[in-house]
Amino acid sequence: EFQSKVSVTLLNKKIHKPTDDKILDVESVPFYRFIEQLVEIITDLLQYIKSQCTPSIAALDDEQRLVEEKHTAEVNKNFTNVILIKYMIMLVKRLNALTDLPLKSIMDDIIKKIDLFYNKKETPIDIEIKIHDYCIQTVNTIVDQLKETEYYLTNPKLDFLTNLLKDLIRKRDNARGLILVSRTLYAKLMFDYFNEREDVKDIIKPGWLVGQNGVDYQNSLSEQDEALKNFRKGLSNVLIATDIVQEVQSRGRARAEKSSCFLVVDKGSKNYVKEMTNRLKELEMLEALKSWQQIPPDQLQVNLQNIQNTIINQWRQQEEIQQIMQSCREDPETMDGKVSCRSCDYYLGELSWIRKRNNNYFISQQQLVERVEVERYSNAQIFKEIQVNGKVRCGNKKCREDIGGVQQFTDRPDIKEICALACKKLKFSIKDTDNNDQVSTHKKWTEVKFKIRELEALKSMTAIPDQK
Numbered sequence: 001e002f003q004s005k006v007s008v009t010l011l012n013k014k015i016h017k018p019t020d021d022k023i024l025d026v027e028s029v030p031f032y033r034f035i036e037q038l039v040e041i042i043t044d045l046l047q048y049i050k051s052q053c054t055p056s057i058a059a060l061d062d063e064q065r066l067v068e069e070k071h072t073a074e075v076n077k078n079f080t081n082v083i084l085i086k087y088m089i090m091l092v093k094r095l096n097a098l099t100d101l102p103l104k105s106i107m108d109d110i111i112k113k114i115d116l117f118y119n120k121k122e123t124p125i126d127i128e129i130k131i132h133d134y135c136i137q138t139v140n141t142i143v144d145q146l147k148e149t150e151y152y153l154t155n156p157k158l159d160f161l162t163n164l165l166k167d168l169i170r171k172r173d174n175a176r177g178l179i180l181v182s183r184t185l186y187a188k189l190m191f192d193y194f195n196e197r198e199d200v201k202d203i204i205k206p207g208w209l210v211g212q213n214g215v216d217y218q219n220s221l222s223e224q225d226e227a228l229k230n231f232r233k234g235l236s237n238v239l240i241a242t243d244i245v246q247e248v249q250s251r252g253r254a255r256a257e258k259s260s261c262f263l264v265v266d267k268g269s270k271n272y273v274k275e276m277t278n279r280l281k282e283l284e285m286l287e288a289l290k291s292w293q294q295i296p297p298d299q300l301q302v303n304l305q306n307i308q309n310t311i312i313n314q315w316r317q318q319e320e321i322q323q324i325m326q327s328c329r330e331d332p333e334t335m336d337g338k339v340s341c342r343s344c345d346y347y348l349g350e351l352s353w354i355r356k357r358n359n360n361y362f363i364s365q366q367q368l369v370e371r372v373e374v375e376r377y378s379n380a381q382i383f384k385e386i387q388v389n390g391k392v393r394c395g396n397k398k399c400r401e402d403i404g405g406v407q408q409f410t411d412r413p414d415i416k417e418i419c420a421l422a423c424k425k426l427k428f429s430i431k432d433t434d435n436n437d438q439v440s441t442h443k444k445w446t447e448v449k450f451k452i453r454e455l456e457a458l459k460s461m462t463a464i465p466d467q468k
């Protein structure tokens with residue numbers, strides 16, 4: 001009992017609870033009324049795009065369901081629908097962001113995205129020309145209306161957050177803040193927002209940090225390094241990040257002495273309810289901890305042992321299942337399968353060409369070069385043993401989707417350029433035992449069901465020296 005009491009006290013000493021830990025609710029009724037009109041216009045636009053889908057799709061403004069519809073269209077090779085649903089997903093995401101981000105930034109971002117979808121194609125199909133023009137026209141009308149209002153450049157929640165940050169930074173020496181957001185879109189647009197606000201210049205110095213696989217915006221590994229370095233040095237004092245860094249948890253990070261943790265929510269919103277529930281659970285946990293301290297040491301020992309045994313047994317079972325699954329996988333040497341572009345189905349190469357090195361999955365460029373288009377950067381970026389020379393795009397002129405990077409391993413001169421491939425941009429089809437094509441798509445390479453061969457070791461390094 002003594003032991004456990006000491007540990008809890010020690011623990012409390014080590015972990016500084018934030019001095020303020022508050023949920024701040026923002027009253028923004030007039031703003032919401034205003035937003036309603038915008039929601040209506042964008043929903044109409046979505047409805048219009050949806051009406052062009054054949055066969056018609058079920059979803060309208062539910063992002064998850066749209067993603068499923070897109071997947072179905074990809075599998076069925078209905079590329080008109082793939083394109084249309086891509087537009088819809090893009091719009092729904094921004095529709096959901098209307099309350100949190102500056103309206104101007106959202107509209108600019110929509111226009112940027114629409115142009116990006118469109119301009120990378122040399123020969124867009126008719127329906128895309130139509131949708132592109134219709135979207136641009138609608139968004140421009142919205143922008144014209146917005147320019148007249150006070151909400152054009154900001155919104156009540158952002159104003160509130162800006163003032164809060166400004167006050168805290170002024171009050172505390174060498175203050176640092178971490179803003180956690182749910183998507184890369186939010187991180188980038190909030191970063192731009194703080195940069196553009198002249199009134200807080202030199203007070204709020206923003207940085208942003210997202211993963212390299214972000215859907216809307218990405219940071220390369222070197223950019224991530226840079227953002228963290230700047231934050232540490234104080235060149236930036238407010239870091240806006242997605243939860244890519246799993247260990248960076250909001251209150252987990254607010255552990256320095258004299259730290260504050262705020263959750264800014266709309267009054268009565270889902271987030272508000274969720275956070276209140278979490279806090280109740282936390283209280284329950286503390287209660288449970290207290291009651292554990294009342295249990296006699298012998299009994300506690302027995303209880304702990306039982307729990308440990310249960311966990312270990314679960315691990316063992318999982319391990320066994322894994323081993324069975326592993327042995328069921330096909331032999332990579334004989335595996336017959338194809339890799340194609342997920343957006344347009346363009347054949348890119350054979351599954352057996354793919355090699356793996358650390359977290360890099362690639363096909364050597366010589367094998368792929370005729371099926372892709374390479375866009376070289378003027379300056380190569382070097383990160384550790386990888387040199388990034390450019391971008392790889394799908395070789396179909398009507399698609400030109402970004403499918404990966406042109407890279408080189410600086411420590412493997414024997415291998416020329418490689419095409420590092422983004423798993424989420426690819427589609428795999430593998431012949432099953434009945435010789436039918438099984439099409440599959442995966443978010444990450446670590447999720448693929450087939451085995452990928454490791455890159456063969458450098459011959460000169462593994463060769464056994466002659467024994468004399």
Ligand SMILES: [Zn+2]
Nearest residue numbers: 341344394399
């Ligand atoms: Zn393609």
